[in-house]
Amino acid sequence: MNNYELTLIVKQDLESRFDIFKESFDKSLSEMGFQIAHVENIGKRFLAYPIQKNNKGLYIIYQLIGSPSSVSDLENKLKYDNSLLRYLLQRVDSHSLSNSFLTQDTVEANKRAEAKLANKAKQDALEAQAKKSAVRDDAADAFQSPKNDQSSTKDDLEESAQFDEIDNDEEHSSQETEKED
């Protein structure tokens, strides 16, 4: 008898039927002659990179005790299981019989994601408020000083015309210098 550690990444689509999947998987494990020493159900987690266009996966870690002969059966089953994104079957010296650091990490990551969402919602609300008040201010400005705006645009036009003249003069002078050469 050897100790094995089996990590599964289950497709996210199965989330609603996850309990049924897990029950049937546990059953098939015991049918193959594996003893389940410890199960760690980590749950949904963001993948570090997409696998088959999936961005999230459901993680489970089994700590199993079984004979080497039944491993090939298990490998065969895992290989052709369409509900799995990845699996990793490792032989280990001894079982920890406790949760790995992944559970804690996932819980913290989920908390962070929630906090981010809450923050974003708050900011969006604030921005919406700011926009509303800004719109009101704009309306008030337009009502108070429509004449000033017009005069300023006229000034701008005159200024730009002056600049154009200056530019032309410069061009003439440069041409003249070229002729002299």
Place this chain on the structure above:
Amino acid sequence: MKSVKLPKKFNHTNLDVLKQFITETGKIIPGRVSGVTAAQQRKITQSIKVARFLALLPYTDQHK
């Protein structure tokens, strides 16, 4: 050399530990730079590679 925190026992699930030994682009920091013993570095390298396979750590920062 930056100081690293390395617990006596760790495996591919200790992401906080392993993240100290990868660069921003996801590469494994070499042993001559990380400053840990050769035996520790071998274990770190193996753990990072397993964690990458399980999509716990990125292979690169170029993933879509």
